[in-house]
């Protein structure tokens with residue numbers, strides 16, 4: 001269907017095409033789909049939607065970024081144009097409010113094309129098939145429990161040009177972990193921060209490159225086979241350590257377990273509490289040897305690059321009588337986080353050259369998408385293309 005603008009640059013109301021947004025869709029993704037329905041370049045559609053007696057300001061272009069941010073007047077104009085009530089648009093499009101810090105609500109409608117607020121994925125094709133058009137997929141921000149569609153058993157990847165997802169039939173432990181993740185999100189108020197801390201703990205073990213360890217190696221081989229990438233390109237993906245991350249998150253957020261650790265630290269000392277924590281963590285991730293192995297490693301080996309004692313750091317906070325309750329327990333110190341950028345993780349996990357390995361991973365759509373790093377404030381969102389898939 002094709003529509004043209006009238007002489008004033010406004011889109012005639014009777015020409016409206018109902019293309020509803022998908023829940024959690026990138027505003028830029030929806031506007032691109034709307035523009036396709038009108039047969040217009042998306043920037044022309046945006047100018048038509050925002051046309052107003054006041055000066056209209058649009059920063060950047062759809063070629064420079066995937067997401068579009070709007071000020072209050074522009075949001076109202078979009079609601080009026082689409083016929084979708086503003087509160088409903090706010091519910092469906094996560095970046096619509098609040099107004100981006102680099103825009104103002106003072107001087108007419110404003111829009112800006114910037115990088116997405118956080119990792120995005122292509123929506124599950126069977127769930128959103130009717131909204132898809134060739135070369136124009138639906139891009140969404142994953143929900144609080146990550147990028148998995150339980151109904152269709154898929155891990156959703158990030159590619160702005162085509163639908164990409166991983167079938168999880170061969171990885172039932174990932175689906176089971178996602179069910180536990182959903183439960184965690186329902187039960188624990190700061191589940192995203194808990195998962196980010198757990199991911200950093202598991203990362204501190206991953207960088208040790210456990211030789212003879214079979215679980216991660218088998219999972220990596222399956223991921224490489226499904227995506228057609230090399231194992232070295234696949235090993236840095238979030239899926240590899242996802243089940244362990246969720247199991248550790250469930251453990252450290254368990255109040256009764258925390259109480260047991262505090263009692264052990266009081267009666268037998270911090271090292272005894274640490275050994276207990278590692279024993280339980282090892283059992284929870286199917287590595288019952290973890291506590292003894294790590295204790296021996298501390299005595300006999302040099303630390304690997306990126307290795308640290310995050311669990312000990314967390315335990316000190318948990319058992320300290322001076323530790324205030326609340327978020328401080330889940331803050332991961334700088335330098336102990338799981339690296340957000342795919343290329344950075346590759347450099348810790350393999351001796352292979354980073355650039356060709358990263359290219360291999362990028363060709364398999366592995367470098368973008370969901371990461372267990374907790375919420376990123378807009379101002380701190382890294383501006384790196386590979387974090388957000390194959391965006392320009």
Ligand SMILES: [Zn+2]
Nearest residue numbers: 124127149152
């Ligand atoms: Zn689905």
